[in-house]
Every structure is written in C-alpha cells, then in structure tokens.
Amino acid sequence: MTIKLGIPSKGRLMDKTFDWFAARGITLKQTGAEREYSGVVEGMEGIELVLLSASEIPRELAAGRIHLGVTGSDLVRDKLVGWDRKLGELAPMGFGHADLIIAVPKAWVDVDTLDDLDAAAAAFRARHGFRMRIATKYHHLVHEFLKAHGVADYQLVDSQGATEGTVKNLTAEAVADITSTGDTLRANHLKVLSGEPVHKSQATLFKSRTAPWLDEDRLVMSELKNKLELGD
Amino acid sequence: MPVTSISKSRVQAEAARLKAYFESQGALGVETDILLPAEVLLDLYGEDIRHRAYVTSDPARGEMMLRPDFTVPVVQMHMDSGADPARYTYAGEVFRKQDDMLDRDPEYIQVGYEVFDGNNPAAADAEVFALFSNVLAPLGLRAATGDIGILMAAVRGLNTTQARRNALLRHIWRPRRFRSLMNRFSDKGTEIREENFARVRANMAAQNAPAIGLRTETEILDRVMALSTDASEKPISSGEIELLNDILSLKETLPNVLSALRDIAVDMEAILPAVNQLRARVDALDARGVDVENLEFETSYGRTSMEYYDGFVFGFYAEGRADLPPVATGGRYDALCSVLGQGRSIPAVGGVMRPAMILAVQEDVL
Numbered sequence: 047m048t049i050k051l052g053i054p055s056k057g058r059l060m061d062k063t064f065d066w067f068a069a070r071g072i073t074l075k076q077t078g079a080e081r082e083y084s085g086v087v088e089g090m091e092g093i094e095l096v097l098l099s100a101s102e103i104p105r106e107l108a109a110g111r112i113h114l115g116v117t118g119s120d121l122v123r124d125k126l127v128g129w130d131r132k133l134g135e136l137a138p139m140g141f142g143h144a145d146l147i148i149a150v151p152k153a154w155v156d157v158d159t160l161d162d163l164d165a166a167a168a169a170f171r172a173r174h175g176f177r178m179r180i181a182t183k184y185h186h187l188v189h190e191f192l193k194a195h196g197v198a199d200y201q202l203v204d205s206q207g208a209t210e211g212t213v214k215n216l217t218a219e220a221v222a223d224i225t226s227t228g229d230t231l232r233a234n235h236l237k238v239l240s241g242e243p244v245h246k247s248q249a250t251l252f253k254s255r256t257a258p259w260l261d262e263d264r265l266v267m268s269e270l271k272n273k274l275e276l277g278d
Numbered sequence: 279m280p281v282t283s284i285s286k287s288r289v290q291a292e293a294a295r296l297k298a299y300f301e302s303q304g305a306l307g308v309e310t311d312i313l314l315p316a317e318v319l320l321d322l323y324g325e326d327i328r329h330r331a332y333v334t335s336d337p338a339r340g341e342m343m344l345r346p347d348f349t350v351p352v353v354q355m356h357m358d359s360g361a362d363p364a365r366y367t368y369a370g371e372v373f374r375k376q377d378d379m380l381d382r383d384p385e386y387i388q389v390g391y392e393v394f395d396g397n398n399p400a401a402a403d404a405e406v407f408a409l410f411s412n413v414l415a416p417l418g419l420r421a422a423t424g425d426i427g428i429l430m431a432a433v434r435g436l437n438t439t440q441a442r443r444n445a446l447l448r449h450i451w452r453p454r455r456f457r458s459l460m461n462r463f464s465d466k467g468t469e470i471r472e473e474n475f476a477r478v479r480a481n482m483a484a485q486n487a488p489a490i491g492l493r494t495e496t497e498i499l500d501r502v503m504a505l506s507t508d509a510s511e512k513p514i515s516s517g518e519i520e521l522l523n524d525i526l527s528l529k530e531t532l533p534n535v536l537s538a539l540r541d542i543a544v545d546m547e548a549i550l551p552a553v554n555q556l557r558a559r560v561d562a563l564d565a566r567g568v569d570v571e572n573l574e575f576e577t578s579y580g581r582t583s584m585e586y587y588d589g590f591v592f593g594f595y596a597e598g599r600a601d602l603p604p605v606a607t608g609g610r611y612d613a614l615c616s617v618l619g620q621g622r623s624i625p626a627v628g629g630v631m632r633p634a635m636i637l638a639v640q641e642d643v644l
Binding site for chain 2: 127128152153154155157161165168169170174185193195197198201202218
C-alpha cells in the first residue's frame with residue numbers, strides 16, 4: 047500500500063507546494079504534459095501523488111480517499127463541519143496567506159467595527175423590511191463568527207464569484223470574502239472592518255484521520271515526518 | 279448521543295401515548311406539513327435557523343425547509359382557524375443539523391402541547407408546566423424555570439434613552455453582546471462612546487468614496503446622529519446597572535427569588551408588573567400541586583437557547599447529564615405570535631418533549 051498525498055493541481059499553490067517539499071528533500075513532479083494531472087514523488091518510497099482541485103482536497107481527506115493533503119485552512123474549516131475530528135493539522139506551510147474578512151462600502155462612515163455593523167443591520171432591517179445581506183461563499187465560517195460576536199438581523203446570500211461587485215449591483219449590502227492585498231476591495235469602494243479577521247488562512251498540510259492507515263503506511267508516515275521535521 | 283438502542287417504532291408508540299394523554303386533557307390533535315416555505319422561518323429566526331435547518335429549493339415554490347419545529351406552523355394554523363381559546367397537541371419528526379454536537383440525532387420525534395388563551399396567562403403557564411411535570415414525574419428529572427419577561431421589564435424601565443433600551447432589548451437573547459452594551463451605556467463606557475463618535479467624525483472628514491448599495495446616505499447620517507446623541511447622553515446610573523446585575527445573577531428556589539425580586543422592585547418599580555405576574559404564576563403552580571418551594575428559578579435561564587420565548591420558560595433535564603439534550607422545554611411566546619399575526623395579539627404558551635429521551639431515561643440506557 048502507499049500513502050496518497052493530494053496537492054493542488056495548478057497555479058501558484060501547486061508551485062509553492064513543490065518548492066516547500068523540495069526544500070525538505072522531497073521532489074514532487076508533474077509527469078507527462080504540463081496540463082496532465084498526474085505526478086510522482088522522488089526521494090521517498092511509498093508515497094503516491096494525487097493532483098486535485100484545492101477545493102476538493104478537504105472532502106477527499108474527510109472521506110479518507112487520500113491520506114495527506116495540501117489546501118487552504120479556510121477551505122477545511124468552511125467545508126468540513128467538525129473538521130478536527132476528521133483531519134489533523136500537520137504543518138502550516140507559510141504561503142498562500144489570505145484573510146477572510148468582512149467589508150462594507152467605504153461611504154459607510156458610521157461603520158468600522160462589528161458593533162457598528164450590528165447596529166446598522168438593526169436599522170436597515172427596520173427600514174427596508176428585510177435583513178441586511180452579506181454576500182459570501184464561506185457560509186459556515188462567517189455564520190459562526192457573527193454568531194460568536196452576537197451580530198443579528200443579517201442574512202448570508204450566496205456569491206461564488208465577483209463577490210466585491212454585489213454591493214454596487216444591489217444584491218448585497220456587505221461582503222465576506224478572502225483577500226490578500228485588498229486591491230479588489232478598494233477598487234470596488236469597500237473597506238475592511240477593523241479587528242481580527244474571520245479567519246487567517248494559509249496553505250496547510252493536513253492528515254486524514256479517516257483514511258486506512260496500515261502498519262507500513264505508518265512507517266512511511268514516520269519517515270516523512272522526520273524528513274519534514276514535524277513533531278508528533 | 280443518538281438514542282440508537284431504542285427503535286423508531288417504540289419512539290413512535292411513546293409519542294402516540296403522550297399525544298393521547300394531552301388529548302385526554304382537552305387538547306385537539308393536529309398535524310402540520312413537514313415541508314415548509316422557508317421565508318417566514320428565515321425572517322423570524324434569521325441565519326441560525328438557516329444553518330440548522332435542511333433547506334432545499336423548489337423551482338416553483340422557492341426555498342423550502344424540512345420542519346425545524348412545530349411552533350410556527352401550529353401558530354399559523356391556529357390563526358387561520360380563528361378558534362379562541364384553543365389547546366393543541368401534535369407528534370412528529372423535526373429536523374435539525376447538529377453542527378456543534380455531531381453525535382446528536384438530526385431527525386427526532388417531538389410531542390408538543392400549545393395553549394392559546396389570553397384570559398389568565400399565569401394559569402395557562404401553570405397548566406402547561408403542571409401537565410409536563412405530571413407526565414415526566416416518574417423519571418426524576420431536574421426542572422429549571424425562568425422568566426425572560428423580568429429582564430425585559432427591567433430594561434424597559436431603565437432611566438435612559440429609548441434607543442439604548444431598544445438596543446438592549448434586541449440583544450436579550452445574546453448575553454455576551456447584552457453585557458457589552460450594558461458596559462458601553464454605563465459610566466465605564468463614556469470614553470468608548472466619545473471615541474466612537476470621534477472616529478466617525480474623522481471618517482466623515484476623510485470621506486470621498488462614492489455612495490454604493492441600498493443603504494442610503496440618510497440612513498448613514500441617522501446613525502451618525504444617533505452616535506452623537508449617545509456620546510453626549512449621560513450614562514445609565516451605576517445604581518441601575520447594579521440592579522440589572524442583581525436581576526441577571528438571580529438563581530434560587532422560587533420563593534427566595536420572589537422575595538429578592540420584591541426587594542429589587544423597591545428601587546426599580548418598572549419590574550413590579552412582571553414580578554406580580556411571577557407571583558400569580560407561583561400561586562397557580564401551587565394550586566396545581568407543583569412543589570414550588572423547591573422549584574429552581576434562574577433569571578437568565580433560556581436566554582441563549584430559546585430565542586423566541588419572552589416570558590415564562592422551563593426545561594426538564596436528566597440529572598447530572600449536561601451533555602444530553604433536555605427531555606422537555608417550553609415557554610411563553612406572545613411576541614412571536616404577534617409578529618406572525620401582524621399585530622394581532624394572541625398570547626401563547628406551550629412546550630415540547632422528546633419521547634426518545636423519555637424512553638432512554640426510563641430504561642437507563644444513556
């Protein structure tokens with residue numbers, strides 16, 4: 047048997063993941079044509095490389111179809127309820143940094159904090175007859191965050207892309223989205239609420255607790271942990 | 279934990295037995311749809327219910343929800359029937375995702391009893407509690423009671439602005455935010471309020487962004503004015519804050535709570551009607567044979583878990599098992615009815631029990 051390692055199948059996230067493993071003596075390689083989704087692991091026996099969309103890696107780990115996987119910590123927390131029962135966090139990898147934040151129109155001079163947002167939502171609902179809409183694709187994380195902070199009178203509306211445009215298009219009053227530089231937000235006349243973000247995300251190596259771990263898999267895993275200089 | 283060792287058919291038989299008991303006490307047995315339009319529920323309960331309910335979409339009917347509780351459909355059915363007063367009982371499945379407690383069942387059977395009778399609220403409260411207490415007596419459960427109406431009356435009576443009272447009332451069911459609002463409106467919060475307004479004034483001076491979205495400039499300016507007023511308004515007195523804290527921390531047997539509340543009412547007259555209501559309920563419970571001398575009462579009980587209750591609240595729990603869901607809960611929900619009745623006031627009190635939990639406690643298989 048072999049350990050299956052799932053990594054993002056394209057883009058910067060894949061390149062940075064290759065670099066991260068290479069710096070630790072493990073060479074991951076795409077095989078065949080550049081766009082072919084297959085790969086090999088050199089420098090260690092017993093590991094099979096699986097190239098996947100970053101957004102599918104949490105599900106595959108939770109289902110135990112891969113043993114290890116690299117994906118954003120935001121995706122794991124949003125997609126998997128009770129994520130830490132199914133997955134273990136092995137190593138934050140130091141790249142792919144992005145914050146999940148809540149942003150409102152810059153013209154809202156009266157709103158900088160969650161307190162302000164809550165008060166504005168109350169007045170908005172009284173005036174417009176419906177709850178203030180926050181556009182996002184991170185429903186679980188955003189709901190948990192707003193609940194923990196006691197914000198009321200809002201609703202989450204689904205937005206799978208171009209989320210920053212929803213306010214101008216009158217389909218939402220505020221947005222909750224991932225940002226690394228904030229350029230898109232500024233270009234759309236939005237500002238980030240002050241205080242801690244909903245979640246600070248980075249690329250992370252996860253381990254599946256549900257995958258079949260045979261004795262020989264555990265041996266490979268402990269060798270891998272040594273190479274990666276991970277504690278137990 | 280899912281009460282898996284008990285078969286569904288046994289749970290259904292127990293549910294039927296309980297429903298028959300409530301019918302024998304004068305309730306009309308009713309059925310409601312399992313698939314409900316989501317809109318009303320979402321508007322009433324907000325994101326919490328969307329997160330916990332199974333929502334699906336129908337191309338013709340829009341968003342639909344698997345019944346997360348019976349209260350709303352039963353209230354709606356009652357309004358359409360026009361009968362008054364009325365007593366109902368029902369039994370059936372409810373569906374709730376258990377994100378935070380994955381080992382609890384997402385589908386379980388509830389049996390409920392609801393009273394729509396405005397003639398004597400204290401008697402109606404006592405009637406529901408006493409019936410539940412009778413049914414559950416053999417199980418040796420711990421009963422908890424409270425009254426959200428006491429805290430609401432105290433807030434309504436605060437000697438401060440309507441805006442502050444409204445802000446506090448809105449967050450009665452979110453203790454953490456309620457507490458932070460109390461701080462902000464108190465002497466300790468004066469600096470925070472001044473800073474808030476100064477920050478907003480600085481934003482205004484620097485503001486050059488275009489107005490986008492549905493929230494208008496007027497709405498923004500209204501809030502700026504509100505912050506300005508709040509910054510200069512004198513704080514809620516330390517005496518009143520202390521009384522609120524006293525009320526919030528009350529946890530005693532009913533007779534002791536009553537005497538403590540009567541003392542507080544000397545300095546806070548606004549709570550007197552609510553305290554008198556509590557006293558009337560205690561008398562009504564006593565008249566129905568409930569052991570009020572030893573009944574627990576906690577002013578803050580039900581604030582986090584029972585979002586729409588606004589008066590009497592109660593629950594029955596398996597002793598020493600805080601990890602398990604309550605065997606039964608209930609309370610008064612006049613405000614919810616008045617929202618659903620669009621201003622028509624229909625005083626209502628009721629409760630639900632979980633037959634699977636009853637069987638589990640009986641057979642000690644927890």
